[in-house]
Amino acid sequence: MTPRKPLARRTFLRGALAGGALVSLGVPLLDAMLPTRPARADAPKVLPIFGIFYWANGMPWHAGHGETQGQGGYPDLWTPAATGPAYAPSPLLTPLAAHQVSVVTGLEPKTVIPDVPGGQGDGHMRGWHVAMTGAPMRSEGFDQPSHTMTVLQPTLDQVVATNEQFYGKTPPRFRSLQVGVSEARFHDFGHWNAISYTGPDAPIAPVMSTAQLHGLLFNVPGDLVSLGRRARLLDAVLDDAESLRVRLGATDRQRLEAHLDSLSEIQRRLQLTSGTCDPVPPVPEESGDLLVKTEIMGQILAVALQCDLTRVFSFMLTSPATTHVFANLGVANDMHKTCHDGAWEQVRAITDYQMQAFARMLDQLAKVKDAMDMTLFDRSLVFGTSEYGEGYQHSDREMAVIFAGKAGGKLIPNVHVREPEGNFSKAHVTMLRAIGIDTPSFGFNGGETSDQFSELLA
Known part of the structure; x- marks a missing residue:
């Protein structure tokens, strides 16, 4: 029997709200997400x-x-x-x-x-x-x-x-x-x-x-369109920051890097906000x-x-x-x-x-x-x-x-x-x-x- 391909660990249940806004709900770790294990050596790594x-x-x-x-x-x-x-x-x-x-x-x-x-x-x-x-x-x-x-x-x-x-x-x-x-x-x-x-x-x-x-973890955002707009806005800011970086001295560049790291993390969180449990x-x-x-x-x-x-x-x-x-x-x-x-x-x-x-x-x-x-x-x-x-x-x-x-x-x-x-x-x-x-x-x-x-x- 051909081993099944496991589901992605980040599988979501997807649907649409009134007005057409898409939402997704994350699911807990399932057996279907784990690789088939023909031998003990293939056991998945514990996270x-x-x-x-x-x-x-x-x-x-x-x-x-x-x-x-x-x-x-x-x-x-x-x-x-x-x-x-x-x-x-x-x-x-x-x-x-x-x-x-x-x-x-x-x-x-x-x-x-x-x-x-x-x-x-x-x-x-x-x-x-x-x-x-x-x-x-x-x-x-x-x-x-x-x-x-x-x-x-x-x-x-x-x-x-x-x-x-x-x-x-x-x-x-x-x-x-x-x-x-x-x-x-x-x-x-x-x-x-x-x-x-x-x-x-x-x-x-x-x-x-x-x-x-509870709300931070499990509430589905009411305005997903706004969240997408904010994520795209951060994209533009990060692109613009690349041109600024080359014009700065070493100390200012370090400060900018720290700020950009924070913005990148915010952007990543915005992109994942629609997924929950x-x-x-x-x-x-x-x-x-x-x-x-x-x-x-x-x-x-x-x-x-x-x-x-x-x-x-x-x-x-x-x-x-x-x-x-x-x-x-x-x-x-x-x-x-x-x-x-x-x-x-x-x-x-x-x-x-x-x-x-x-x-x-x-x-x-x-x-x-x-x-x-x-x-x-x-x-x-x-x-x-x-x-x-x-x-x-x-x-x-x-x-x-x-x-x-x-x-x-x-x-x-x-x-x-x-x-x-x-x-x-x-x-x-x-x-x-x-x-x-x-x-x-x-x-x-x-x-x-x-x-x-x-x-x-x-």
């Missing part, structure tokens, strides 16, 4: 998913974070007692135990701390930048008193989303999605408001409303409950991943230095103040609650299977982290690193690796290689490394 789950204010402090933090005699509730495979989860990792997450403990930033301007060693800022970008913050324009800063490098989700080894030459409609849950903010600018950056001074605001996320899930209700909203956001995200609308996401549960008030836990003050007040037991309860939220998001990925009978969770590598080790004194020692999922079989689950005073970017190298990006090294400005945690790679 990995990469995500970041971020929570605020680190973990409860203990002696491993510094002398001051050790004076209270508080136990380390984060680090598992034993290393290696099949470790017994620590109290704060117990909410994630069902998902057999792998953890690396002991890591910290290794970037150089410039003397000028002062304050760049503050763990609140240094830890976040290294965890999310592998680099320090940009010294130019940094001001500690007003907490003003920006990145030097794109955040890890954007590194993955723009790497051709991950998406190839045909990225999906959304290179990445950014979602958030808690509305509370320490500041309403910069990384206090968003954890994804395409580059310096270029944050990507997360979608905070479940209804808005079928069947479309119902519009969800909004919720002010952190766990419920996390679950709803996770459900919507899972459908988008199943429909191949994206394979990269960032999930900001609580924003850096969050002022979220966990009143449901009996905590009267916002979390940022609670940390600085030294209320260890309340911070412990809040951290446990945030891990419960993380587990609920992972639950949604574990519920959904693709056409190869693999769950989205098994295809995923979800990087769980926070901005520093603890929020009482802003220590960036013993920072959180969680690897959830199996990256399509490339990542070994349920392993604890401990490397006291280890380089945080060693985790970055491990993640990138697990999802198929052949990076020779990662890290910047003193944090560079080519090493990986081989114990975690299959």
Whole structure:
């Protein structure tokens, strides 16, 4: 029998609206899209998913974070007692135990701390930048008193989303999605408001409303003719920019290139806007409950991943230095103040609650299977982290690193690796290689490394 030709992965259901406007609906991954497999060697390549789950204010402090933090005699509730495979989860990792997450403990930033301007060693800022970008913050324009800063490098989700080894030459409609849950903010600018950056001074605001996320992903645009006109207009702009490029100096040319890259991405998105998911899930209700909203956001995200609308996401549960008030836990003050007040037991309860939220998001990925009978969770590598080790004194020692999922079989689950005073970017190298990006090294400005945690790679 002659093997059938598989359907294209970007197959659409096409039709016409009143007035003749054409629309198309994307479909989930189907068996008919997969090649016939006369032998096991012909099995299709698993397409990995990469995500970041971020929570605020680190973990409860203990002696491993510094002398001051050790004076209270508080136990380390984060680090598992034993290393290696099949470790017994620590109290704060117990909410994630069902998902057999792998953890690396002991890591910290290794970037150089410039003397000028002062304050760049503050763990609140240094830890976040290294965890999310592998680099320090940009010294130019940094001001500690007003907490003003920006990145030097794109955040890890954007590194993955723009790497051709991950998406190839045909990225999906959304290179990445950014979602958030808690509305509370320490500041309403910069990384206090968003954890994804395409580059310096270029944050990507997360979608905070479940209804808005649903509409962004699944609504068919009402005016497809207008969208086509806008795409053609960008075509003309990009053509005109080519003639301008040759008349510019090197610095201006770099600025123009960055702008053109943004315009090209907008144009690509406009061309794909008419495609969505079928069947479309119902519009969800909004919720002010952190766990419920996390679950709803996770459900919507899972459908988008199943429909191949994206394979990269960032999930900001609580924003850096969050002022979220966990009143449901009996905590009267916002979390940022609670940390600085030294209320260890309340911070412990809040951290446990945030891990419960993380587990609920992972639950949604574990519920959904693709056409190869693999769950989205098994295809995923979800990087769980926070901005520093603890929020009482802003220590960036013993920072959180969680690897959830199996990256399509490339990542070994349920392993604890401990490397006291280890380089945080060693985790970055491990993640990138697990999802198929052949990076020779990662890290910047003193944090560079080519090493990986081989114990975690299959």
